[in-house]
Amino acid sequence: MIMHTLPERLEPMGQADHRSGADRVPDSDRFEVVFPADELELRQALAKAMTFLDTLSVPPEGRGMVEVVLAEIANNVIEHAYAGKAPGMIEIRIERRADTLRCVILDEGRPMAGGTAPAGKMQALDVRRADLPEGGFGWLMIRELTENLSYVRIGNRNRLEFTMRPAGPGKNPPAGS
Amino acid sequence: MQLESRDLDTTRLITAGGDRLDAAAAIRFKDEMRNLTHDGPARIVLDMSAVSFMDSSGLGAVVGAMKQLNPDQVLELAGLTPTVMRVFSLTRMDTVFTIHPDVQTALGDDYAHAS
Numbered sequence: 311m312i313m314h315t316l317p318e319r320l321e322p323m324g325q326a327d328h329r330s331g332a333d334r335v336p337d338s339d340r341f342e343v344v345f346p347a348d349e350l351e352l353r354q355a356l357a358k359a360m361t362f363l364d365t366l367s368v369p370p371e372g373r374g375m376v377e378v379v380l381a382e383i384a385n386n387v388i389e390h391a392y393a394g395k396a397p398g399m400i401e402i403r404i405e406r407r408a409d410t411l412r413c414v415i416l417d418e419g420r421p422m423a424g425g426t427a428p429a430g431k432m433q434a435l436d437v438r439r440a441d442l443p444e445g446g447f448g449w450l451m452i453r454e455l456t457e458n459l460s461y462v463r464i465g466n467r468n469r470l471e472f473t474m475r476p477a478g479p480g481k482n483p484p485a486g487s
Numbered sequence: 488m489q490l491e492s493r494d495l496d497t498t499r500l501i502t503a504g505g506d507r508l509d510a511a512a513a514i515r516f517k518d519e520m521r522n523l524t525h526d527g528p529a530r531i532v533l534d535m536s537a538v539s540f541m542d543s544s545g546l547g548a549v550v551g552a553m554k555q556l557n558p559d560q561v562l563e564l565a566g567l568t569p570t571v572m573r574v575f576s577l578t579r580m581d582t583v584f585t586i587h588p589d590v591q592t593a594l595g596d597d598y599a600h601a602s
Binding site for chain 1: 507509510511540542543544546547548550551553554569570573574577578579580582583
């Protein structure tokens with residue numbers, strides 16, 4: 311008996327369906343990794359993701375910014391979504407379409423507060439040394455470096471999706487133009 | 488993250504030896520910085536030229552390392568790699584720290600005496 315319907319078909323983590331509409335992204339242009347929500351496991355997952363970006367010849371500056379964004383999002387999952395819960399998994403998916411990387415991050419931790427992704431506000435820096443912020447930079451950078459960011463809770467799962475253009479806008483015209 | 492410290496005249500030069508200042512390294516980095524700065528001279532220079540990656544946890548630890556200094560001490564940074572520099576500029580933390588292109592520039596004559 312079906313108890314309820316989900317807004318989107320749920321693939322098991324690690325079994326991403328990369329088809330979207332009629333076009334299918336070649337295997338060489340997509341990447342996925344599933345790993346335990348742990349800071350050292352994250353390092354290894356990021357190393358694999360960066361190796362993938364190297365195969366796409368992403369320039370070093372853009373590569374570094376993708377790594378920062380993925381690290382910030384995964385760290386938030388580790389520190390907040392899974393805080394006080396049994397250790398869970400994180401999945402990172404990356405697809406290259408022309409000059410754009412489409413990234414999806416999945417986890418099965420707690421939903422984001424208020425059901426929305428944080429805005430990432432700049433904090434006051436013209437303050438006494440003792441009052442300088444030591445945190446709150448993560449979402450600021452995520453918001454500055456990504457486009458088309460969306461968050462949705464599906465069942466017991468958080469799904470964050472965004473795009474990045476690691477070569478910078480306009481440097482590589484989309485295929486076919 | 489391995490940190491090495493040496494004193495050059497009135498400056499303590501601390502060299503970060505690890506390539507990642509991330510969430511996994513941040514707490515130990517900040518603790519080790521406290522150990523290396525609490526009895527130090529007024530000027531501390533942190534050489535970050537070996538650090539290729541830093542996330543917001545690492546940035547928070549660098550800020551924390553400055554906040555835990557004695558009131559008469561300053562922390563200056565040197566040799567930021569492109570990704571690390573970008574994290575400082577995206578968060579405007581580059582306006583809070585004195586950032587030197589490299590250790591030679593940061594130390595000037597002291598560097599000549601040290602080498």
